[in-house]
Amino acid sequence: MTTVLIADDQPMQRFGFRMLLESQDDMTVVGEAANGTEAVRQVAAHHPDVVLMDIRMPGLDGIEATRRIIAAGARTRVLIITTFDLDEYAYDGLRAGASGFLVKDAQPEELLAGVRAVAAGDAVVAPSLTRRLLDTYIHHLPPTPRAAPAPEDPRLTSLTDREREILTVIGQGWTNTEIAERLHLAESTVKTHVGRVLAKTGTRDRIQAVILAYDTGLVKPA
Amino acid sequence: MTTVLIADDQPMQRFGFRMLLESQDDMTVVGEAANGTEAVRQVAAHHPDVVLMDIRMPGLDGIEATRRIIAAGARTRVLIITTFDLDEYAYDGLRAGASGFLVKDAQPEELLAGVRAVAAGDAVVAPSLTRRLLDTYIHHLPPTPRAAPAPEDPRLTSLTDREREILTVIGQGWTNTEIAERLHLAESTVKTHVGRVLAKTGTRDRIQAVILAYDTGLVKPA
DNA sequence: GGCGGTGTCGTACCGGGGTACCACGCACGG
DNA sequence: CCGTGCGTGGTACCCCGGTACGACACCGCC
Numbered sequence: 001m002t003t004v005l006i007a008d009d010q011p012m013q014r015f016g017f018r019m020l021l022e023s024q025d026d027m028t029v030v031g032e033a034a035n036g037t038e039a040v041r042q043v044a045a046h047h048p049d050v051v052l053m054d055i056r057m058p059g060l061d062g063i064e065a066t067r068r069i070i071a072a073g074a075r076t077r078v079l080i081i082t083t084f085d086l087d088e089y090a091y092d093g094l095r096a097g098a099s100g101f102l103v104k105d106a107q108p109e110e111l112l113a114g115v116r117a118v119a120a121g122d123a124v125v126a127p128s129l130t131r132r133l134l135d136t137y138i139h140h141l142p143p144t145p146r147a148a149p150a151p152e153d154p155r156l157t158s159l160t161d162r163e164r165e166i167l168t169v170i171g172q173g174w175t176n177t178e179i180a181e182r183l184h185l186a187e188s189t190v191k192t193h194v195g196r197v198l199a200k201t202g203t204r205d206r207i208q209a210v211i212l213a214y215d216t217g218l219v220k221p222a
Numbered sequence: 223m224t225t226v227l228i229a230d231d232q233p234m235q236r237f238g239f240r241m242l243l244e245s246q247d248d249m250t251v252v253g254e255a256a257n258g259t260e261a262v263r264q265v266a267a268h269h270p271d272v273v274l275m276d277i278r279m280p281g282l283d284g285i286e287a288t289r290r291i292i293a294a295g296a297r298t299r300v301l302i303i304t305t306f307d308l309d310e311y312a313y314d315g316l317r318a319g320a321s322g323f324l325v326k327d328a329q330p331e332e333l334l335a336g337v338r339a340v341a342a343g344d345a346v347v348a349p350s351l352t353r354r355l356l357d358t359y360i361h362h363l364p365p366t367p368r369a370a371p372a373p374e375d376p377r378l379t380s381l382t383d384r385e386r387e388i389l390t391v392i393g394q395g396w397t398n399t400e401i402a403e404r405l406h407l408a409e410s411t412v413k414t415h416v417g418r419v420l421a422k423t424g425t426r427d428r429i430q431a432v433i434l435a436y437d438t439g440l441v442k443p444a
Numbered sequence: 445g446g447c448g449g450t451g452t453c454g455t456a457c458c459g460g461g462g463t464a465c466c467a468c469g470c471a472c473g474g
Numbered sequence: 475c476c477g478t479g480c481g482t483g484g485t486a487c488c489c490c491g492g493t494a495c496g497a498c499a500c501c502g503c504c
Contacts, residue, residue, distance in 0.1 A: 117349035127344035222437040
């Protein structure tokens with residue numbers, strides 16, 4: 001039987017978690033806390049297997065509570081649950097010793113799987129954060145023998161010279177009107193070119209085209 | 223509709239994956255490959271959204287195939303699936319550019335959720351590996367950007383934390399609607415934030431903001 | 445207590461961006 | 475000589491982005 005403590009400042013949120021967890025016959029909720037201080041106290045009292053920990057709570061927040069729980073050396077695993085998948089405290093939560101990080105809009109099954117995973121000593125991270133985690137850290141690791149200077153990005157090969165020129169100025173932030181003026185074209189012509197560039201590169205709008213221009217090196221940061 | 227390519231040297235394994243994926247009405251299998259070379263070729267031919275990539279295959283293995291697919295610059299995401307959750311090649315796979323790493327004994331639902339996550343641009347890592355990943359790396363990593371030891375660009379100093387967050391996602395090409403959804407805000411709120419970011423940074427539209435995000439290093443090229 | 449900063453949400457308006465569809469001239473190669 | 479790709483141009487339409495107003499709640503600080 002996996003024992004769980006719920007730490008969240010919203011009563012309805014706690015209720016929802018409790019209902020979900022209690023519906024499983026291998027889990028039981030041994031306590032609730034509405035702030036970090038209370039969470040730390042409850043962990044010391046009940047030694048749950050897992051704490052569902054919200055980040056934003058009045059007083060002591062979830063991060064600091066996690067840090068104290070881990071520092072206390074308990075066997076308790078902390079699974080951070082937050083509404084904000086871009087919360088920059090996510091890293092801090094994991095560094096504080098949390099075993100996982102999930103967002104509240106996850107499917108109930110995902111949450112349950114997450115609880116079971118951390119209870120078993122594994123760790124879980126929401127896909128949206130995993131992506132950033134990998135992007136941020138993986139590449140700092142030992143040399144990736146990435147060969148080949150790559151002469152031209154394949155996403156650009158289908159473009160004609162004119163279209164590549166258009167993409168370049170799009171990447172420099174020019175509006176259609178500016179492109180028309182500076183390249184001595186009609187605005188309708190510019191629109192035609194831009195439309196074809198977007199179609200060929202598979203980008204949905206000029207914003208994505210700007211990003212593509214930077215990512216492919218067609219335009220370089222100042 | 224998410225298009226998937228299956229790369230595995232075991233025919234029965236491919237069959238199982240195909241049955242599972244085809245049972246979903248938002249997925250379709252566009253090809254199969256029994257080795258790395260074939261996988262690279264099939265990706266070039268079909269440009270699938272996702273490749274289910276086994277590591278151990280005769281000839282070109284899954285890691286090297288992943289490296290080549292990513293190096294080719296395709297939009298295709300690679301999701302590595304292996305029997306061995308302790309396979310030390312896992313890191314190499316992620317470093318090679320894979321968007322995820324799952325083990326074959328995962329529940330079918332987990333696999334499907336993983337495919338959908340990577341198709342959406344997110345990333346997934348099996349809980350058993352996530353634990354090792356965090357243990358290995360998180361604790362000795364550079365501080366979060368929020369700590370910002372790096373001298374901040376003066377054009378960004380006037381921004382609040384929230385506004386800087388908004389600028390970051392603008393730089394990643396998100397539309398106002400997407401920002402609202404993923405950050406759980408009303409679109410009107412997003413517009414307010416965006417408007418203030420543009421005013422404070424002196425940029426005329428989000429295009430210029432994207433460029434600023436790249437130029438200041440707030441967003442880095444892929 | 446009051447006051448400013450921040451974050452949130454709303455309505456209304458307008459212009460530019462993007463698409464769809466079509467058209468014409470030119471250069472090139474089968 | 476005619477098809478095809480490319481560059482150029484036009485019209486009509488719709489939607490998103492950006493602005494201009496508001497409004498309210500929370501919080502820290504004077």
